Amino acid sequence: MTPAPLRTDQLFVNLGPQHPSTHGVLRVGLTLEGEVIMRAEPDIGYLHRGTEKLSEIRGWNQLVALSDRWDYCNAMGNNLAYCLAAEKLLTVEVPERAQHLRAVMCELNRIASHLIFFGTFGIDIGAFTPFLHAFREREMLLDLFESCTGARLTYNYIRIGGVMRDLPKGWPDLCREFLEFFKPRLQEYDTLLSFNPIFLDRTKTVGHISRESALNWGVSGPNLRASGVKADVRKLDPYCLYAKYDFEIPVGKTGCCWDRYYCRMLEIKESVRIVEQALGLLADGPVMAKGVAKILKPAPGESYGHVEAARGDLGVHLISDGNTAPYRLHVRAPSFMNLQILQELLVGQRMSDVIAILGSIDIVLGEVDR
Amino acid sequence: MRYFQTVLNACADIGKGLWITLRTMVKPAITVQYPDEKLVPYPGFRGVLLYDAEICISCSLCVKACPSECIQLESRKNEAGKRVPKVSWYSLDVGKCNFCRLCEEACPTKPKAVWHSRDFEAVFSSREEMVRYWRKGTEYPGQWYDPVTRTYKPVAGQVSLQTVPERILY
Numbered sequence A: 001m002t003p004a005p006l007r008t009d010q011l012f013v014n015l016g017p018q019h020p021s022t023h024g025v026l027r028v029g030l031t032l033e034g035e036v037i038m039r040a041e042p043d044i045g046y047l048h049r050g051t052e053k054l055s056e057i058r059g060w061n062q063l064v065a066l067s068d069r070w071d072y073c074n075a076m077g078n079n080l081a082y083c084l085a086a087e088k089l090l091t092v093e094v095p096e097r098a099q100h101l102r103a104v105m106c107e108l109n110r111i112a113s114h115l116i117f118f119g120t121f122g123i124d125i126g127a128f129t130p131f132l133h134a135f136r137e138r139e140m141l142l143d144l145f146e147s148c149t150g151a152r153l154t155y156n157y158i159r160i161g162g163v164m165r166d167l168p169k170g171w172p173d174l175c176r177e178f179l180e181f182f183k184p185r186l187q188e189y190d191t192l193l194s195f196n197p198i199f200l201d202r203t204k205t206v207g208h209i210s211r212e213s214a215l216n217w218g219v220s221g222p223n224l225r226a227s228g229v230k231a232d233v234r235k236l237d238p239y240c241l242y243a244k245y246d247f248e249i250p251v252g253k254t255g256c257c258w259d260r261y262y263c264r265m266l267e268i269k270e271s272v273r274i275v276e277q278a279l280g281l282l283a284d285g286p287v288m289a290k291g292v293a294k295i296l297k298p299a300p301g302e303s304y305g306h307v308e309a310a311r312g313d314l315g316v317h318l319i320s321d322g323n324t325a326p327y328r329l330h331v332r333a334p335s336f337m338n339l340q341i342l343q344e345l346l347v348g349q350r351m352s353d354v355i356a357i358l359g360s361i362d363i364v365l366g367e368v369d370r
Numbered sequence B: 001m002r003y004f005q006t007v008l009n010a011c012a013d014i015g016k017g018l019w020i021t022l023r024t025m026v027k028p029a030i031t032v033q034y035p036d037e038k039l040v041p042y043p044g045f046r047g048v049l050l051y052d053a054e055i056c057i058s059c060s061l062c063v064k065a066c067p068s069e070c071i072q073l074e075s076r077k078n079e080a081g082k083r084v085p086k087v088s089w090y091s092l093d094v095g096k097c098n099f100c101r102l103c104e105e106a107c108p109t110k111p112k113a114v115w116h117s118r119d120f121e122a123v124f125s126s127r128e129e130m131v132r133y134w135r136k137g138t139e140y141p142g143q144w145y146d147p148v149t150r151t152y153k154p155v156a157g158q159v160s161l162q163t164v165p166e167r168i169l170y
Helices: A063-067 A072-090 A096-125 A129-149 A171-194 A197-204 A211-216 A222-226 A257-281 A334-340 A351-361 A365-369 B002-026 B061-065 B102-106
Strands: A010-015 A027-033 A036-043 A301-309 A312-320 A328-332 B049-051 B071-077 B083-093 B114-116 B131-135 B143-146 B151-154
Touching (some): A010 A351, A027 A351, A096 A171, A096 A197, A171 B002, A222 A312
Antiparallel strands (some): A027 A036, A312 A328, B049 B114
């Protein structure tokens, strides 16, 4: 006769809101049975700043400065998404040089953002050295941004009708120099972390997102591509001059944590290629469209602009009623959508894998809460 | 046997990672010993805002351009009670400032009356100190108004990188 199985009492555990691996202020309520997770509820809103409401008061030009603060790791993408939507309303034609500059900046910013992911994901798993390597390279990128835009994190560089100012003298050469320095570093990252058997053991077996559930939950960006869906706004709905550049979309196979990680690593390579091509195509010309007023009053109407930000499909929906401020601004934040899949993904996983899964989804809480 | 193979492989890969760490260790450090050494920001860096009351024509375009409403000003009035293009006082709240350069771009004077310095070491010990006032007769880099003693005081604790109020012309 076998004894009846012991029943374990369920235990409720708070992960966060102050936890180094939550990448901000996120609280996840975990219901555990032993070590297995039965329920997971992400609790968001700790970083809510009311940007969407605020934009009903602020002027069209001032909102670019506020859009920096949504996803602060990828501020250029935010600026671009908002400006694309506003330019559709205003029917402004952006000069070609400005288009290339936008692409250069967005891709460099994507590299910077993925480097943060690379470093912090390593820390989450327990590898500290990759973080230092990633931030050494990111520092050079930030220096490039600083010399061009004047800021290191919240650039406010891409404006309605173009970009803030032209490149300083010799900037393209500095950028090429950085790219040459950066390319061999990617192999170094692979040796350090990507193919380390301990890292592989911890990430290859957990956090599988199937193709169907990724599509059902509205996941976008590298998280979706890791599940094998070849979806990228840069290819599906090209903005700027992305149709002119030659680049691949890396996709994963199984949708495990490692696939999501490696997708981003491959994306960095593609971004480097895009920056090189865009720098080669830079021709002299104006960087700002003519006739963009300081105080804008677009005709009543609606517009939607979306870009492939570092974390996924970032969309901005604008409604104008002909005033100096938008009637409504809605942000389709990729991090917000990606975070929701945690409810399904964490169930059945072990407590020790929560951090690996949370880190691999790569959320920025500033964008989740806005 | 396979178990030992796995252990050996893992050790070899740890060794690979450590080899990179070791190679980096012998390279010279790239960090800057901050309080002793300081990096100078690039021209066009958006640091703490500065203001020149002599150039300002008190058009309040910067007030309208600011997304965080950190600028306030009042025009001077002559004997007849009419406003003249000079400021009576001008205040900047560094605590509210976004460092977005919209005010500098909106400024119509040449050179700009309000501009971003390259000073990144804005350190304050109280909220009052973050608000800086410019009045006739006060000096760069602005003073803060102490509501308790009702006097204007210089901003303490702030070391300015930029002794000359440099600005880009564009």
